[in-house]
Amino acid sequence: MSEISRRTLIASGLAVAAGASGLVVSAKLAKRYGLIPPDAGGVYGPGETLTYAAQRLVGSHSMAREFSRSQISTNPFANEVDPLGDEFNRLQAAGFVDWRLTVDGMAARPTTFSLAEIKSFPVSSQITMIGCEEGWTYIAEWTGVPLSYILDRVGALRQVRYVVYRSIQPDWWESIDMADALHPQTLIAHRMNDAELPVPFGGPLRLRVPRQLGYKSVKYINHLTLTDNLKPFGKGTGGANSDGGYAWYAGI
Amino acid sequence: MNASLPMADRGAGPVVAAKPASVVPATEPKRHSALVRVTHWLTTVAFLALLLTGGEIVLSHPRFYWGETGNVNMRPWLNLHLPSSRDTVPTGYGYVLPDQNGWSRYLHFEAAWIAVATGLLYVLWGLFNGHFRRNVFPAASDLSARQLADSAMKHLRFERPGAEEAWSYNVLQRVSYLVVIFVLFPLMIWTGLAMSFGFDAAFPLAVRLLGGHQTARSLHFLVTILLVLFLFVHVVMVVVAGFRSRMRAMITGKMIAGTMISGSVDSPTE
Numbered sequence: 283m284s285e286i287s288r289r290t291l292i293a294s295g296l297a298v299a300a301g302a303s304g305l306v307v308s309a310k311l312a313k314r315y316g317l318i319p320p321d322a323g324g325v326y327g328p329g330e331t332l333t334y335a336a337q338r339l340v341g342s343h344s345m346a347r348e349f350s351r352s353q354i355s356t357n358p359f360a361n362e363v364d365p366l367g368d369e370f371n372r373l374q375a376a377g378f379v380d381w382r383l384t385v386d387g388m389a390a391r392p393t394t395f396s397l398a399e400i401k402s403f404p405v406s407s408q409i410t411m412i413g414c415e416e417g418w419t420y421i422a423e424w425t426g427v428p429l430s431y432i433l434d435r436v437g438a439l440r441q442v443r444y445v446v447y448r449s450i451q452p453d454w455w456e457s458i459d460m461a462d463a464l465h466p467q468t469l470i471a472h473r474m475n476d477a478e479l480p481v482p483f484g485g486p487l488r489l490r491v492p493r494q495l496g497y498k499s500v501k502y503i504n505h506l507t508l509t510d511n512l513k514p515f516g517k518g519t520g521g522a523n524s525d526g527g528y529a530w531y532a533g534i
Numbered sequence: 535m536n537a538s539l540p541m542a543d544r545g546a547g548p549v550v551a552a553k554p555a556s557v558v559p560a561t562e563p564k565r566h567s568a569l570v571r572v573t574h575w576l577t578t579v580a581f582l583a584l585l586l587t588g589g590e591i592v593l594s595h596p597r598f599y600w601g602e603t604g605n606v607n608m609r610p611w612l613n614l615h616l617p618s619s620r621d622t623v624p625t626g627y628g629y630v631l632p633d634q635n636g637w638s639r640y641l642h643f644e645a646a647w648i649a650v651a652t653g654l655l656y657v658l659w660g661l662f663n664g665h666f667r668r669n670v671f672p673a674a675s676d677l678s679a680r681q682l683a684d685s686a687m688k689h690l691r692f693e694r695p696g697a698e699e700a701w702s703y704n705v706l707q708r709v710s711y712l713v714v715i716f717v718l719f720p721l722m723i724w725t726g727l728a729m730s731f732g733f734d735a736a737f738p739l740a741v742r743l744l745g746g747h748q749t750a751r752s753l754h755f756l757v758t759i760l761l762v763l764f765l766f767v768h769v770v771m772v773v774v775a776g777f778r779s780r781m782r783a784m785i786t787g788k789m790i791a792g793t794m795i796s797g798s799v800d801s802p803t804e
Contacts, residue, residue: 326637326640326641328644329640329641329643329645329647330643330644332644332647333643333647337732337733337736340736341732341733341736341737344732344735344736345735346731346734346735347734347738347741349602353603355603357605357607357608358605358607359605359606359607359622361622362621362622411602411603411731411747413729413731414595415635415639416594416595416635417591417592417594417595417751418595418597418604418605418606419602419603419604419605419747419748420603421603492731492735493731493732493735494731494732495731526636527636527640528635528636528639529636529639529640529643532731533730533732533733534643534729534730534731534732534733
């Protein structure tokens with residue numbers, strides 16, 4: 283064996299060993315600091331984990347860009363939704379007075395709020411952009427109760443790691459981690475552009491998550507569940523979208 | 535002429551190649567170093583994955599806008615008039631393509647990580663060990679209008695490269711590689727990241743400097759076209775220069791002695 287090839291062999295061996303142990307250590311660390319997304323399995327898992335971990339490490343507390351009033355889109359696009367169903371139609375006909383938001387799971391005081399109660403809570407407003415994974419965007423002003431206020435009110439336990447939120451539409455649900463759930467711009471929105479949130483845009487209640495794509499801003503929400511584990515929900519990947527092959531983390 | 539400098543990044547290459555071809559080296563010099571070959575093919579695979587999945591993603595909204603916002607209620611500056619994978623896009627076609635965005639977006643970002651990691655490795659290595667200085671940065675004397683025009687004419691005539699190019703890149707090659715490595719790829723990364731809402735929140739200036747979310751998306755698409763154009767010319771030039779020898783050089787690192795090119799190391803009389 284020549285000198286060069288032996289040196290190369292030793293160097294490559296050391297590099298491979300260092301790389302492998304580096305991977306093991308970083309995987310352990312990532313798990314410990316909650317940097318592994320629930321859809322980390324499968325061939326796309328490594329890319330997805332890198333994206334989620336990198337964005338959480340770099341900008342966990344960063345704020346979505348806010349725009350000026352003059353930048354609000356005059357022609358926002360309301361993406362199509364599946365038929366809303368009889369129950370929704372009945373509630374809508376009555377002006378949503380019987381709409382409820384149930385909060386359960388890991389909470390000291392699980393509560394069901396009426397729409398009127400939700401609307402009586404202190405609000406926050408933001409002019410932010412919503413973007414679809416398809417590529418289109420619009421800017422609107424969203425007004426609503428910060429999700430963190432609701433979590434506080436129901437006494438969310440310290441172990442909570444995810445908030446699962448459901449639409450009144452059957453099997454339509456999503457979840458976010460605490461970085462987004464406690465984020466001041468994450469709202470249970472009930473107003474848009476200084477008017478009641480229109481039904482095509484998610485009225486009466488839409489969870490607005492401005493640091494992620496539109497499919498995380500689920501329309502018609504009526505149920506929140508606080509949990510430390512997404513495995514028991516659906517197929518275990520953390521949302522109807524990720525169960526259907528879309529990424530759970532939609533900050534990209 | 536600078537362009538006759540050899541490709542090899544190890545000691546043996548330069549001397550052998552620069553001399554008249556009478557001396558056959560004891561150990562055959564490498565046309566491309568192992569790192570160049572590995573990063574070249576990793577980039578190829580990642581780029582093709584990005585291109586395919588990027589195309590799939592575009593099909594869900596084949597319209598482009600300037601500024602921050604754009605949707606089907608707004609006028610695009612460019613409408614590709616392709617069928618779409620969404621029935622909300624008015625295409626004029628009577629059908630809707632199947633939705634491929636789930637896996638396409640997953641693979642797009644995974645391939646982007648591979649491309650970026652590979653690119654970083656290549657650029658850092660190339661800067662530290664002199665690969666760029668020796669093989670990619672053109673000599674000032676080669677950048678005269680006459681030299682460039684001369685090289686361009688050779689390319690337009692599809693002239694097979696001479697011996698002096700057996701071990702090096704010619705000046706047009708150097709300039710286009712530089713543009714791809716240091717302008718187009720960084721622009722792709724920047725415009726791609728600018729479309730990420732998480733990145734936008736963390737680095738808002740990076741999006742504002744580009745002119746907005748939709749401008750970033752439009753630029754991402756336009757730079758893709760330039761990269762595809764580069765890929766096309768690159769492959770055509772490989773064919774013109776000798777497909778087998780160039781492929782072999784990029785795979786094994788070795789030139790094929792007999793079939794290399796006219797004026798190769800082993801056939802000086804040709």
